[in-house]
Amino acid sequence: KNEVEQSPQNLTAQEGEFITINCSYSVGISALHWLQQHPGGGIVSLFMLSSGKKKHGRLIATINIQEKHSSLHITASHPRDSAVYICAAHFQGAQKLVFGQGTRLTINP
Amino acid sequence: SQTIHQWPATLVQPVGSPLSLECTVEGTSNPNLYWYRQAAGRGLQLLFYSVGIGQISSEVPQNLSASRPQDRQFILSSKKLLLSDSGFYLCAWTQGWTEAFFGQGTRLTVV
Numbered sequence: 273k274n275e276v277e278q279s280p281q282n283l284t285a286q287e288g289e290f291i292t293i294n295c296s297y298s299v300g301i302s303a304l305h306w307l308q309q310h311p312g313g314g315i316v317s318l319f320m321l322s323s324g325k326k327k328h329g330r331l332i333a334t335i336n337i338q339e340k341h342s343s344l345h346i347t348a349s350h351p352r353d354s355a356v357y358i359c360a361a362h363f364q365g366a367q368k369l370v371f372g373q374g375t376r377l378t379i380n381p
Numbered sequence: 382s383q384t385i386h387q388w389p390a391t392l393v394q395p396v397g398s399p400l401s402l403e404c405t406v407e408g409t410s411n412p413n414l415y416w417y418r419q420a421a422g423r424g425l426q427l428l429f430y431s432v433g434i435g436q437i438s439s440e441v442p443q444n445l446s447a448s449r450p451q452d453r454q455f456i457l458s459s460k461k462l463l464l465s466d467s468g469f470y471l472c473a474w475t476q477g478w479t480e481a482f483f484g485q486g487t488r489l490t491v492v
Contacts, residue, residue: 305481307483313419313469313471313485313486313488314483314485314486315471315483315486317481317482317483320480320481358424358425360481362475362481367413367430367432368415368427368430368438369413369415369427369430369473369475369481370427371417371424371425371426371427372424373423373424374424374425
């Protein structure tokens, strides 16, 4: 079954803290996306990963294909980072893009 | 450029009324197309996906149906809406295994 699990479901931190959000998937994937969803519902694509690590500003995404696991890190977190972060996996063969349940991040000033 | 259009942005419909949400894609051909639903406080659940014209795969049994009459058009429909159909509906498309694009979503309230 093509499943994507995220943890934690909710995360509250203070401004400046280092944030880690985790994503695990059940079977082989072709690519994994990290997305950001704002309160209005709109979705912004942050990263697409098929191996290794990517960095954009204060955001870092890593993926370990053997362990079927990916992480999204935010350094020097800021209240404007507050949003729902979602991982979504392209599953090999099934041609499906399946979302995790999302992590609601709140950064307090 | 590659874009995706989804409308309307918000919709309030009475129980028992029909539904039609449309999603169109520009700047690509033969994309994989998807409809997702997000209930209040929940994650995005895959409802339907399509790998080509007339090819629809349903992920969960429900009161909804999908159609793909043209290569870059994906329609979500219902003959009679239920209260439980309320939620945020999102259209997406992928090209190959690397690119993914998302619509702005439709917030549906069934009253």
